[in-house]
Ligand SMILES: O=C(O)CCC(=O)C(=O)O
């Protein structure tokens with residue numbers, strides 16, 4: 001399923017436009033916006049966790065149930081992408097919300113997760129930029145400057161971004177804190193945009209994104225499932 005959606009010159013980045021329908025997008029956005037669950041404020045964005053919280057020091061997911069409105073999505077993502085290991089499902093979802101001008105610094109998702117991630121974009125677009133890590137154990141193979149921009153992906157609402165392997169392990173990814181994204185020559189999926197000739201893309205509304213991953217070690221603090 002993924003193969004025909006491969007993009008860019010990094011081997012393991014995939015972009016699927018219109019992965020969900022407008023109706024499904026509407027339903028997800030409504031559920032998220034109607035929820036009274038608190039938002040956690042972090043630099044440049046706000047977030048909510050589903051499936052539990054990842055305890056960085058202990059290196060485990062302190063697991064809680066994934067809400068029922070997310071379960072069909074998790075099942076479908078596992079089957080379609082195999083991004084969480086063959087036959088395996090994700091166990092954690094991070095909801096991020098970015099107003100225009102907000103973003104997320106270049107980072108790696110790190111070793112606590114299976115090295116494959118699915119990101120579903122809702123409500124507004126943004127550009128994800130992948131760069132090479134400066135001190136990579138891959139230094140001898142990498143070409144060009146380290147920490148340099150490798151490839152960018154324009155994330156439209158309803159699209160799915162999947163990355164794994166080298167793109168997960170040896171690259172940083174981030175979203176610039178801008179109100180208008182430059183659609184420069186690093187953007188690898190230009191032809192999938194409503195206007196492939198456009199040079200800029202307005203962020204517009206608040207963007208919501210669901211980052212879906214599988215935390216490798218789990219502590220079930222709720223006891224065994226009944
Ligand atoms: O919101 C996004 O598209 C990216 C989020 C992300 O990289 C993360 O949560 O680790």
Ligand SMILES: [Fe+2]
Nearest residue numbers: 107108109173
């Ligand atoms: Fe990330």
